[in-house]
Amino acid sequence: MKPESTTGDGPAGSVPRTGLAMLAQEDFSVMDAIGGVRGIVESLLPGLVFVTCFVLTRDLKLTVLISAVLAVLEVLLRMLQRQPVMGALSGVAAVGICLVWAWFSKDARNYYLPGFITNAFWLLVLPVTVLARVPGIGVLIEFVRNPTLSDFRSWFDSWRSDKALYAAYTKVTLLWAAIFGLRLIVQVPMYLSDQIALLGTARLVMGVPLFACAIWLSWLMIATALHAHRLAQEQAAAEEVGEADSGAAAESAHTVKRDDAVNVVSDSAAAHQDDNIAVVGHDASTDNGASAEE
Numbered sequence: 001m002k003p004e005s006t007t008g009d010g011p012a013g014s015v016p017r018t019g020l021a022m023l024a025q026e027d028f029s030v031m032d033a034i035g036g037v038r039g040i041v042e043s044l045l046p047g048l049v050f051v052t053c054f055v056l057t058r059d060l061k062l063t064v065l066i067s068a069v070l071a072v073l074e075v076l077l078r079m080l081q082r083q084p085v086m087g088a089l090s091g092v093a094a095v096g097i098c099l100v101w102a103w104f105s106k107d108a109r110n111y112y113l114p115g116f117i118t119n120a121f122w123l124l125v126l127p128v129t130v131l132a133r134v135p136g137i138g139v140l141i142e143f144v145r146n147p148t149l150s151d152f153r154s155w156f157d158s159w160r161s162d163k164a165l166y167a168a169y170t171k172v173t174l175l176w177a178a179i180f181g182l183r184l185i186v187q188v189p190m191y192l193s194d195q196i197a198l199l200g201t202a203r204l205v206m207g208v209p210l211f212a213c214a215i216w217l218s219w220l221m222i223a224t225a226l227h228a229h230r231l232a233q234e235q236a237a238a239e240e241v242g243e244a245d246s247g248a249a250a251e252s253a254h255t256v257k258r259d260d261a262v263n264v265v266s267d268s269a270a271a272h273q274d275d276n277i278a279v280v281g282h283d284a285s286t287d288n289g290a291s292a293e294e
Contacts, residue, residue: 017144020218021141023141023215030216030219034208034212039208043091043208047203049066050063050099053067055196060103063108064103074088112200112203113191119180119183123184138165138170138173164225165229168224169222172222175214175221179210182206187203
């Protein structure tokens with residue numbers, strides 16, 4: 001599902017997220033979602049170079065070679081600048097698969113075939129997640145917000161029980177299914193008719209630009225419901241803390257009362273013992289006096 005480097009599971013402020021994971025952020029930004037200016041360049045450049053080189057030279061080997069060198073240079077440049085390379089590596093892997101496919105099939109059109117497979121996969125999977133009442137985009141966002149590896153039933157219930165949020169996630173999931181379907185509807189006929197230039201142009205336009213529009217629209221669709229859900233969670237957490245504090249205070253008060261009662265009993269017993277000692281002492285003195293008189 002496109003750009004995707006989710007980085008960091010914690011709150012905003014650890015490592016910035018990009019791609020669809022950005023929808024989990026309170027401070028959403030389209031530019032951050034697409035990786036900023038550098039992300040745009042790194043996403044568009046390989047495809048642009050491939051289609052331009054092939055259209056100008058009609059030499060598939062030269063086109064593949066130039067595209068591969070460019071992809072490697074992107075990673076090396078990030079390494080030299082001591083910047084995160086995971087996103088660039090995933091991009092190189094994707095470009096590499098496309099180049100290998102084109103190289104071995106000896107058909108430049110097949111550079112775009114892995115993209116068709118990816119789009120078809122998500123076009124099939126996302127509606128199924130909606131039918132299964134676990135909308136895929138919602139699962140992604142909630143896992144980024146609150147990752148879990150156990151007690152999945154409670155985890156699912158924590159957001160599926162929010163009707164407004166569940167409805168928003170369902171609509172956004174269907175939106176992305178439509179995006180993947182639209183790409184196939186537009187691009188597959190170009191592939192079948194061997195229109196490389198048009199196909200490459202369509203792939204560029206329906207790549208980052210379309211992704212940016214779709215993720216912005218997705219944010220508009222979920223923002224209100226997600227914000228209300230966050231507030232409800234924070235309020236529930238505050239109430240739990242308050243109840244815990246009240247319980248601790250009550251337990252502390254009970255302990256104090258119990259200690260006070262013990263102290264009263266102890267003081268009473270000590271006073272009673274002192275009275276007994278005094279009485280015994282008085283009786284002994286009386287007896288001694290009586291003995292002396294005798």
